Amino acid sequence: MSTEGTYPFFRGGVSTWTHNLISNLEEFKFTILALVANPYVNLAYKLPRNVEKVIMFPIWGVDVVGEYVHESYFKSVKPKPSRENIKNEFIPELRRLVSEVKSGGKNPKSLGESLYSIHHFLLRYDFKSTFRSEYVWKAFSDELSMDDPLYSRLKASYLVRAGRILQHILRVLTIEVPEVDLCHSSVASLCSIPAVILKLKYGTPYLLTEHGVFFRERLLDLVSGAKDIIDKYFWLNLCRSIVRLNYFYADRILPVCRFNIQWEEEFDVPPERVEVIYNGVDVNRFKPIPKLESDKPLIVVMARIDKLKDLTNIIEAMSYVVDEVPDATCEIFGPIDDEDYYNVCLNFIEKLDLHEHVIFKGLTKTPEVEYNRAKVVAQPSISEGFPFSVVEAMSCGKTVVATDVGGVREALEGCGIIVPARSPKALAEALIKVLKNEKLRMELGKKARMKVLKNFSYQRFLTEYRRVYVEAITTRKLEV
Numbered sequence: 467m468s469t470e471g472t473y474p475f476f477r478g479g480v481s482t483w484t485h486n487l488i489s490n491l492e493e494f495k496f497t498i499l500a501l502v503a504n505p506y507v508n509l510a511y512k513l514p515r516n517v518e519k520v521i522m523f524p525i526w527g528v529d530v531v532g533e534y535v536h537e538s539y540f541k542s543v544k545p546k547p548s549r550e551n552i553k554n555e556f557i558p559e560l561r562r563l564v565s566e567v568k569s570g571g572k573n574p575k576s577l578g579e580s581l582y583s584i585h586h587f588l589l590r591y592d593f594k595s596t597f598r599s600e601y602v603w604k605a606f607s608d609e610l611s612m613d614d615p616l617y618s619r620l621k622a623s624y625l626v627r628a629g630r631i632l633q634h635i636l637r638v639l640t641i642e643v644p645e646v647d648l649c650h651s652s653v654a655s656l657c658s659i660p661a662v663i664l665k666l667k668y669g670t671p672y673l674l675t676e677h678g679v680f681f682r683e684r685l686l687d688l689v690s691g692a693k694d695i696i697d698k699y700f701w702l703n704l705c706r707s708i709v710r711l712n713y714f715y716a717d718r719i720l721p722v723c724r725f726n727i728q729w730e731e732e733f734d735v736p737p738e739r740v741e742v743i744y745n746g747v748d749v750n751r752f753k754p755i756p757k758l759e760s761d762k763p764l765i766v767v768m769a770r771i772d773k774l775k776d777l778t779n780i781i782e783a784m785s786y787v788v789d790e791v792p793d794a795t796c797e798i799f800g801p802i803d804d805e806d807y808y809n810v811c812l813n814f815i816e817k818l819d820l821h822e823h824v825i826f827k828g829l830t831k832t833p834e835v836e837y838n839r840a841k842v843v844a845q846p847s848i849s850e851g852f853p854f855s856v857v858e859a860m861s862c863g864k865t866v867v868a869t870d871v872g873g874v875r876e877a878l879e880g881c882g883i884i885v886p887a888r889s890p891k892a893l894a895e896a897l898i899k900v901l902k903n904e905k906l907r908m909e910l911g912k913k914a915r916m917k918v919l920k921n922f923s924y925q926r927f928l929t930e931y932r933r934v935y936v937e938a939i940t941t942r943k944l945e946v
Contacts, residue, residue, distance in 0.1 A: 571707030723873020746927025754863035786894035
């Protein structure tokens with residue numbers, strides 16, 4: 467199981483999905499390859515008994531590749547490559563890689579083959595020495611920008627940054643991932659590259675689950691990120707290349723909602739390789755507990771502090787809510803993923819004088835309790851897959867008011883209230899309506915619970931993944 471910035475070192479929806487899946491497929495033994503930004507992380511979960519190994523691989527924050535990786539997966543002392551080795555073996559594949567990246571991965575087969583060749587080189591030779599070669603920088607800069615009508619206009623500082631980041635991305639190719647019967651990735655991103663390598667090396671089946679759509683979320687990041695249009699175009703093509711690579715080599719693509727399929731269709735994924743498997747919740751844990759409900763008009767948001775969760779949306783909405791329901795409060799539960807954005811939210815609360823009405827409560831280990839305390843649960847995001855926060859709240863018999871993003875409509879239609887994204891006034895109007903109408907709350911909450919029992923239970927979720935695992939492994943063994 468490959469993860470990126472999530473399980474088992476960070477909490478959140480994808481981590482919940484991963485932990486639930488592994489814990490309950492007890493007949494399978496798992497090795498977890500966890501890509502993290504830096505090595506200074508601690509386990510956020512008690513690992514299930516069927517997890518045999520965790521390979522933590524930091525992309526940043528280390529000088530020597532493999533410093534924090536168990537020696538059985540990384541040979542720490544490797545010979546320096548000769549100039550001839552670099553020039554004759556590494557440079558042609560690096561040029562092919564850069565050529566594919568700058569075109570957006572139009573030939574994902576070729577991109578995969580170049581990554582595999584670079585992986586084979588980096589297993590034999592020292593990574594740091596390789597990338598210190600003047601041949602490498604010259605090949606990268608020439609291939610990206612020389613005689614190119616667009617990239618030749620890329621500023622030198624951006625060019626250097628692109629080269630540096632690509633170097634860090636390629637660190638993942640230095641690890642010798644153990645041979646396994648099946649690879650399963652939780653995102654179509656960098657952590658899936660080892661799955662591609664194993665598929666090319668051993669023919670290992672590769673399953674890809676899509677929660678939030680990686681390419682869509684990177685598009686949203688780029689809108690508010692890089693300012694230079696050529697720089698944006700490069701990063702867009704890099705992301706597009708990674709996604710095309712994963713879609714091309716994955717045997718099965720398993721989106722968590724039908725909304726994701728439209729993005730996969732944009733990349734020409736054959737429909738026969740796509741199957742929706744909705745997230746499931748433990749309906750015995752997440753169940754209605756009426757005695758816990760607050761006497762006051764309490765709104766609960768369960769979300770990590772991140773721009774994609776658009777918490778400024780709910781903060782602004784609360785400025786309208788308190789005009790109609792003066793004693794209303796909104797409690798936000800979740801870890802701080804983005805410290806800068808957290809400060810933006812705090813400043814916004816102060817500006818709107820809402821410090822008594824919007825409260826950050828931090829991470830909770832008992833979300834079922836917090837859902838049950840609420841009169842209504844809100845989800846204000848600009849991007850989602852099939853969010854656990856929505857389905858868990860539904861399972862607790864709560865009315866959910868949520869933005870119309872990702873698979874939210876598939877979950878809530880007929881048993882909740884859906885509003886446009888980035889529309890605080892519409893969000894506020896829906897919240898006010900529900901807070902003031904107990905009959906409506908009770909009616910929607912009962913329908914929400916029934917929908918979860920019918921469509922989004924733990925048992926159905928586990929049964930479908932168990933089937934897919936067995937099909938993939940059996941097919942491979944029959945072919946061999």
